[in-house]
Amino acid sequence: MIIAIDGPAASGKGTLGKRLAAHYGFRHLDTGLIYRAVGKAVLDRGGDLADEAAALEAARSLDPAHFDDPELKTQAAGEAASVVSAHPAVRAALLDFQRTFAAAPPGAVLDGRDIGTVICPDADVKIFVVAKPEVRAHRRALEARSRGEAADEGAILADILKRDERDKNRAAAPLKQAEDAVLLDNSYLDIEGGVRAAIDIVEAVRAGRRRV
Numbered sequence: 001m002i003i004a005i006d007g008p009a010a011s012g013k014g015t016l017g018k019r020l021a022a023h024y025g026f027r028h029l030d031t032g033l034i035y036r037a038v039g040k041a042v043l044d045r046g047g048d049l050a051d052e053a054a055a056l057e058a059a060r061s062l063d064p065a066h067f068d069d070p071e072l073k074t075q076a077a078g079e080a081a082s083v084v085s086a087h088p089a090v091r092a093a094l095l096d097f098q099r100t101f102a103a104a105p106p107g108a109v110l111d112g113r114d115i116g117t118v119i120c121p122d123a124d125v126k127i128f129v130v131a132k133p134e135v136r137a138h139r140r141a142l143e144a145r146s147r148g149e150a151a152d153e154g155a156i157l158a159d160i161l162k163r164d165e166r167d168k169n170r171a172a173a174p175l176k177q178a179e180d181a182v183l184l185d186n187s188y189l190d191i192e193g194g195v196r197a198a199i200d201i202v203e204a205v206r207a208g209r210r211r212v
């Protein structure tokens with residue numbers, strides 16, 4: 001079984017996907033980390049994020065063993081990810097890795113922006129996660145402070161709004177809800193509530209249940 005989690009509030013720390021995967025005994029891939037790693041690699045080499053060839057080179061030499069680098073969680077890496085992820089060649093270079101991950105048994109949860117629309121259009125369950133931008137900014141500020149970073153919530157909110165606009169309006173795999181995705185708004189849910197709601201959705205879709 002493949003579960004696709006997309007949406008502006010989808011990955012973040014990857015907590016929802018990770019918890020869902022643990023619940024079902026599946027593997028988990030936070031695809032945001034891939035784009036963050038590409039962005040960081042370009043910056044580390046002193047390259048220009050807008051340069052598609054430089055970003056493609058970084059995507060081709062990506063090492064998943066480094067996905068747990070704490071630097072990938074920073075706002076700067078997220079912003080860099082949003083720029084390099086708009087390059088079509090970068091997205092194309094990362095397609096096979098994601099599809100291979102998704103197809104391997106016993107099942108997988110992938111979270112990102114285009115899993116249900118482009119990477120795994122045949123995913124068994126698709127969940128589109130949204131939350132009010134102010135709530136997301138508050139959560140990101142708390143996360144940053146828990147890592148010992150200073151966090152200006154207003155600046156984080158501005159960054160979130162800018163990134164959402166870029167993700168929605170890019171030509172390559174823009175952020176949008178797949179027609180067969182179920183919407184989950186977790187603005188008023190804590191992590192436990194969000195995980196429970198996601199499990200409820202998975203169970204309802206698998207059982208073919210629908211509220212009419």
Ligand code: C5P
Pocket residue numbers: 010011012031032033035036078081082083085086111112113114115163167
């Ligand atoms: O979810 P996260 O904040 O880690 O994603 C960072 C950025 O990476 C997003 O703003 C988006 O531009 C990009 N991304 C993407 N496609 C994905 C996952 C992330 O374009 N599947």
